[in-house]
Amino acid sequence: MKEITITINGKTCSAPEGSTILEAARYNNIDIPTLCYLKEINEIGACRMCVVEVEGAKSLATSCVYPIREGMKIVTNSERVFQSRKINLELILSTHERKCLSCIRNGNCELQRLCKDFNVDDEDYYNGENYEYDFDDSAVHMYRNNNKCILCKRCVAACSKVQAIGVIGSNDRGFKTHIGCAFEQNLGEVSCISCGQCIVVCPTGAIAEKDQTKEVWEALEDPSKYVVVQTAPSIRVTLGEAFNMPIGTNVEGKMVAALRRIGFDKVFDTNVAADFTIMEEATEFLNRVENNGPFPLFTSCSPGWVKYCESYHPELIPNLSSCKSPQQMFGALVKTWYADKMGVDPKDIFVVGIMPCTAKKFEVTREDEAAAGYSDVDVALTTRELARMIDKAGIRFTELEDEAFDNPLGEATGAGYIFGATGGVMEAALRTAVETLSGEELQALDFDEVRGMAGIKEATYEVNGIEVRVAVASGIGNAKRLIKKIQNNEAFYHFVEIMGCPGGCINGGGQPVQPASVRNFIDLKAKRAAALYVEDSARKLRKSNDSPIVQHLYKEFLEYPGSEKAHHLLHTSYRDRSVVHHS
Incomplete structure (x- = not known):
């Protein structure tokens, strides 16, 4: 150039x-x-x-x-520039709720940092009328406090331009301008998909996930509770950022060590459940190939995407895989098979998921997610919430020695690791499905065509005389474009992976917040995803169907992929939520 x-x-x-x-x-x-x-x-x-x-x-x-x-x-x-910036900050503070000590973003607030840089103090420079806004905690996954909003409109842009949802925007005009939903509805009353992309771009504490760490601390203190924690694939390559480690650092061993020191009875890996997801989803896909549809089969691991489908495209519900997400499959297995093995009553097991995703908080409340008669997962915490627990416990994270996950639900294949990046679920499924379709051991395990941070990726594979067409989309804005192509008969696919957040889980709404100075000039998604692919390539076993624990559980407990028992425990159902959208 x-x-x-x-x-x-x-x-x-x-x-x-x-x-x-x-x-x-x-x-x-x-x-x-x-x-x-x-x-x-x-x-x-x-x-x-x-x-x-x-x-x-x-x-x-x-x-x-x-x-x-x-x-x-x-x-x-220049001094003129400095003075202008300082006055702007003082004007912003004149309408800003300055309860910084109790703010969730204290120490990680872009407004706070700039006030420090430009020597802005807490004096009331510009006194005048101020509006007080109600605290909105109506949504399952997050809250909104407009008294801390600075009208930067980043959240609006993320919701409308990136996710193409647009449930929030600027209401009123002039001094009364504020961010809200249409007709001043609460966030819990509109078709928000719970993705949390608004949270990770907010420069202040105006919006944040609902902190559920208190519930987890209480469970850990309860002697009658057997508290199990599982960590999603992407957490190990993002958690380090909360402790000022380089972006993309794999902290799996330190993460496990920290969770043990917090007091969890068992520390397991959601990657193992991802392997089970592949076994069930690949089987579902192969059944559709044998029965000629319905196509495409859409993946169902991303709860933000699933909620979007139910709310905005209920006609596509028959195309959604009935597989639970890895988080929910894990909880179902722990409260059934593992509970029986350990001789623990499922009602006494408290399962915590450490997730990259605020939509997981919604997912644990869904219907048909209670295989043992109790919620598969009790609490889903974000990466940020885990970081706060580590800080509260006084754990010097960066100085911890690496420790390994507990067995038997701690040994995953490389396929489970790549679930955290866009295209990873597709690639993991293809490794198993292609091998099953061809009847031969798959030698080339890297499906490069579905990798990378492009919003939409397409590929065609020749397998045993069958031309398998696949597509991958991340971010709901891209998903909408792909769905439009499918419904207008401009494209045909057998299998489609959709992740609700751009780049997949590594860029989820529950991940560590990075300031705009980083987000604008560093490719967070690529750096985080690269660390997962490194881990995948280093694994001895890289196909879900080769996992010893997967093979053992099917033989001993689940019978076979797609069995009636597997369907009861590992699959779910969906419902039309569009009435909320159109009300």
Whole structure:
């Protein structure tokens, strides 16, 4: 790409043609502060924190939307610029609920950090009328406190542009402007899919997941409870970020050690349940191949996607795999097979899932998710909630020695690991399904066509004389585009994987919050996913059907994939939720 010459703070430098001032400064190792800006998502120049001086311009320029030109002279650090940014912060604080000590984002708040950088104190610079908003905790997975909202509109952009859901937006005008749902409905009354993408982009504590760590601490204190924890595939490559470790660091061993020190009776790996998911889902797919449909078969591991399907495309419910997600399958196996093995009454087993996803909090409340007569999973915590538990327990996470998961539900194949990245479920299923269809041992286990961070991926595989067409989509905005192609007969697929969040679980709404200064210039999704693929390639066993524990449980307990018993324990049902959307 052609580069042009500009001057920043008196130094001659260059940057790619077409860059904004913000991008050009970053290209030359200069950070310009932002609050509303999200690259390619929310480029609205509303917060005015990114203002700079441009020679020849009468007013300060918003660098996030101002394109560079040859010979442009820019100043990012003048006293005029600093004073403007400080005044903007003071104006924001004048309507902001300043209860920072009790805020969930204390210490990880972009507004708080900027106030520190620009020496803004707690004095009431601009007194005047303020509106007080009701606290909205009507949704199962999150709460909203508009008294902490700074109207950056990142959440609105994530909901409408990325996820194409659009259940939140700007209500009223002028000083009364606030973020809310249509007709001032509570979030629990609209068709929010619980994905949490609004949470991970919020720069303050205006929205956050509902913290359920208290319930877990209480269970751990209860001597009558046998408390089991399971960790989703992606958690091991994201949890380290909460302790300032490099993005993509695999902390599996430290994570297990920390969970033991918190006090869990058993520390297991959800990856094992992912292997069972593949066995059931691949069997379901092969049955549809034998019976010529209905196609496509959609994966059902992502609860945000499942809720979207029920709410916005109930006509596709027959195409959804009936398989429970790995989280729920794990809980079902623990409260049936494992409970019997250990001689523990299922009612006394408390199962905790550590998940990348706020929609998992909704999933545990779904109907038909209680194989033993009790909820398969009792509480789903996000990665962030686990990090808070580790901090509260006083555990020096980065100094822990690695420990291994407990057996027998701690030994997973490489196929289970890649569930955390977009395309991973598809690839894991293909490894088993292709081998079964062909009747021969699969030698090449990497299905590169379904890997990567592209929003939509398509591939065709020739298997035993059958042309198998597959597609992968991540993020509901991409899912909508793919569904439209299918319903308009523009494309045909046998098998489709959809993840509710862009990039899959590694970018879930429950993952560690990274500031915009990181999200805008570092590919979080790619770095996190790469660590999972490294782990997969290093495993001796990389196909779910080769897992010893999977083989053992089918032989001893489940009979065979797709059996009546397996259906009772490991499968679920769905319902039309569109009445909520249309009400």
